[in-house]
Amino acid sequence: MKILYSEQDLKQGVARVADEIAGTYNGGPLTIVSVLTGSLVVVSDLIRMIDLPIRVGVIEASSYAGATTTRGELTVNAELMLDIAGRDVLLVDDIFDTGHTLVKVMDKMREFNPKSLRSAVLLRKHGRQEVEQQPDFVAFDIPDEFVVGYGLDYDDLYRNLPYLAAMESEDLERHKELVAHAHQA
Secondary structure: OEEEEOHHHHHHHHHHHHHHHHHHHOOOOEEEEEEEOOOHHHHHHHHHHOOOOEEEEEEEEEOOOOOOOOOOOOEEEOOOOOOOOOOEEEEEEEEEOOOHHHHHHHHHHHOOOOOEEEEEEEEEEOOOOOOOOOOOEEEEEEOOOOEEEOOEOEOOEOOOOOOEEEOOHHHHHHHHHHHHHHHHO
């Protein structure tokens, strides 16, 4: 796989965004809501870099299923989310691709009456946006490539990579062989 951002690059980008967030909220408190599952890694690093009183919760949103690189039906489940009414809330997601996930999740969160609602993403993919809304905080802008690592997956694998890599066609083929071999064992 082609490495786009090293572990050190990611740490620096997240630190920069953490500083921007801390400056925006000027003393807090802040409620951070992580979009499961891809943003867990960035959220775990981000909350340790923001010097504010922070509450952390999760919301579930899914539009990819299994071994696919194309978007499916988007579902949002807020049952796991903590109470955000009257609070300053920052939604954190791993990637801003078409933008539909961010828009739908933020619309759902507005139903719970936060005092304010902003968004942060690790990655914004160029040339894919289909919505007007943009994230308030972005760590990295990336080309239109399928990426894995640092929380992002393909077929529920590769989230644990400490770097961000682009999966090229030969990587996808290798993955299919690996999965097929694992099912035979």
